[in-house]
Amino acid sequence: MKSHKAAQKRIGVTGSGKVIRVNAWRGHHLEIKSSRRTRRYAGKTLMNPTHARQVRRLLPYL
Numbered sequence: 292m293k294s295h296k297a298a299q300k301r302i303g304v305t306g307s308g309k310v311i312r313v314n315a316w317r318g319h320h321l322e323i324k325s326s327r328r329t330r331r332y333a334g335k336t337l338m339n340p341t342h343a344r345q346v347r348r349l350l351p352y353l
Contacts (some may be wrong), residue, residue: 295349302338302346304353310343311335 303311307325316324317332347353 292351294352296308296337298349302353303335305337310338310346310353311336 301313305311312335314332314334314336317329321329
């Protein structure tokens with residue numbers, strides 16, 4: 292069974308098995324966004340359990 296490569300590059304798993312993702316809107320054009328706004332996009336976020344179930348289908352070996 293193959294892993295979905297696009298999902299594999301963007302999604303990870305914590306030690307306890309929760310699915311994490313990178314926050315959106317942090318890609319480019321950062322100079323026009325306020326520093327308050329860019330700080331809000333920093334770091335990683337836990338994924339909703341409903342979406343986490345869909346991710347398990349895309350990434351069977353997580």
